[in-house]
Amino acid sequence: MxxxxxxxxxxxxxxxxxxxxxxxxxxxxxxxxxxxxxxRRGYPAIPIIGYGTPRATAGTIQGKKPVLVHNLDEMKNLxxxxxxxxxxxxxxKKLMIIKKAEEMKIPISNIGGKx
Numbered sequence: 001m002x003x004x005x006x007x008x009x010x011x012x013x014x015x016x017x018x019x020x021x022x023x024x025x026x027x028x029x030x031x032x033x034x035x036x037x038x039x040r041r042g043y044p045a046i047p048i049i050g051y052g053t054p055r056a057t058a059g060t061i062q063g064k065k066p067v068l069v070h071n072l073d074e075m076k077n078l079x080x081x082x083x084x085x086x087x088x089x090x091x092x093k094k095l096m097i098i099k100k101a102e103e104m105k106i107p108i109s110n111i112g113g114k115x
Contacts, residue, residue: 003045006024008029064107068087083108084109
């Protein structure tokens, strides 16, 4: 799990997320005297290159390679190391893709409540 970076002054102002986590979205510290921007010890960390995802797991979902699927033909050569992302298709085609994925025992990442 990656490190959580907090916004500057998110603990001071309500609109920046003092009592609601939705407002704590990272924004870069831009003040000239900002201790966070200067990376002072004892202040919250900022996202820098060293916090990147390891190469082995970068670009994966649940440790599997994501594949965007528009129709049943694109599912023919998928293996167990793949996870399906259903593209923007109609309800009938989506149901066909879901049934085929259940037969092939391949997980779908954006299906909603069903996992």
